[in-house]
Amino acid sequence: MLVxxxxxxxxxxxxxxxxxxxxxxxxxxxxxxxALLGDSGNTTGxxxxxxxxxxxxxxxxxxxxxxxEKDLFFGCQESRMRLMNQQSKEFLKRYxxxxxxxxxxxxxxxxxxxxxxFPLIEELRKHKIIVIGxxxxxxxxxxxxxxxxxxxxxxxxxxxxxSTFNEVLLRKKKFGNGILYSFSVGxxxxxxxxxxxxxxxxxxxxxxxxxxxxxxxxxxxxxxMEKHWLKHEFKRNLNxx
Numbered sequence: 001m002l003v004x005x006x007x008x009x010x011x012x013x014x015x016x017x018x019x020x021x022x023x024x025x026x027x028x029x030x031x032x033x034x035a036l037l038g039d040s041g042n043t044t045g046x047x048x049x050x051x052x053x054x055x056x057x058x059x060x061x062x063x064x065x066x067x068x069e070k071d072l073f074f075g076c077q078e079s080r081m082r083l084m085n086q087q088s089k090e091f092l093k094r095y096x097x098x099x100x101x102x103x104x105x106x107x108x109x110x111x112x113x114x115x116x117x118f119p120l121i122e123e124l125r126k127h128k129i130i131v132i133g134x135x136x137x138x139x140x141x142x143x144x145x146x147x148x149x150x151x152x153x154x155x156x157x158x159x160x161x162x163s164t165f166n167e168v169l170l171r172k173k174k175f176g177n178g179i180l181y182s183f184s185v186g187x188x189x190x191x192x193x194x195x196x197x198x199x200x201x202x203x204x205x206x207x208x209x210x211x212x213x214x215x216x217x218x219x220x221x222x223x224x225m226e227k228h229w230l231k232h233e234f235k236r237n238l239n240x241x
Contacts, residue, residue: 002085003081003085003092003100004102005076005078005104006102007103007104008103008104008107009104009111010107010108010111010116010120012103013025013108013120013206014120017120017123017127018123020178022201023071023073023205024069024072024073024193024196024200025075025193025206025207026073026075026189026190027074027075027105027190027207027209028074028075028080028105029077030080031187032059032190033076033083033084034080035056035059035060035187036059036060055187058191059187059190059191060095062190062191062194062195063100063190064095064096065194066194066195066197066198067096067099068099069194069197069198072193072194074100074101075102075103075104075105075106075107076103076104077105078104081102084097108208108209109211109223112233112237115234115236115237116236116237117211118238118239121144121145121237121238121239122239124145125145125146127145127180128148128175128178128180129146129147129148129179129180129181129182130149130150130168130171130179130180130181131149131150131151131181131184132150132151132153132167132168132183132184133150133151133152133153133184133212134152134154137150137184137216138152139216139217140212144212144215144238147182149171149175151164151167151168151171153185153188164185164188164192165192165195165196168192168196168200169196172199172200172203177200177203178202179203179204180204181203181204181205181206182206182212183205183206184208184211186209189207190207193207214234215237215238
């Protein structure tokens with residue numbers, strides 16, 4: 001039996017958002033799955049954030065503990081899925097990877113690259129949103145979508161602040177349910193969201209990663225630096241032709 005992945009696009013997310021089908025979404029990119037599978041040795045770095053052995057264990061434990069939770073979905077890179085299927089069955093069973101309903105991870109970025117992100121932005125403007133991310137994402141308000149609160153994380157160390165989990169729970173106590181939490185916290189999303197999910201099942205917990213970076217002046221991915229994208233697709237994402 002091979003690990004499988006369901007190809008879902010932006011419409012899959014939009015359907016759930018529009019119909020208030022609350023869910024949590026965690027994205028496993030190259031770095032996260034390399035750490036999980038152990039094929040990169042003793043990983044000490046992940047982008048601009050540090051991945052310590054303690055962090056790696058917390059991330060792996062969150063997946064192993066909560067992989068079967070209802071309405072908690074894990075997104076995976078297609079290339080990483082091929083890697084998982086090359087590993088031994090014993091390894092896959094140990095991490096319960098065979099039983100996870102993996103979904104295609106890049107729906108948001110794929111839409112952004114093609115200039116087709118505006119339906120998501122338009123939908124988000126109808127929601128009460130709390131953003132968890134670095135300071136520069138405060139620029140989202142009044143520009144991309146407004147938010148009712150902001151939980152700031154250190155830009156250099158990312159989520160590595162034990163108070164973030166409690167800060168989210170405090171917002172739930174303050175604002176109640178029906179909130180969309182936008183996470184841009186690096187590898188922290190893979191730990192925070194699974195652990196928060198069972199406490200917040202009437203909310204959206206979504207790992208948007210670096211999706212909002214270019215709209216706040218941070219072109220953190222290669223496609224965000226391309227002149228054609230900046231001139232055309234970037235504007236179409238904002239419905240500004």
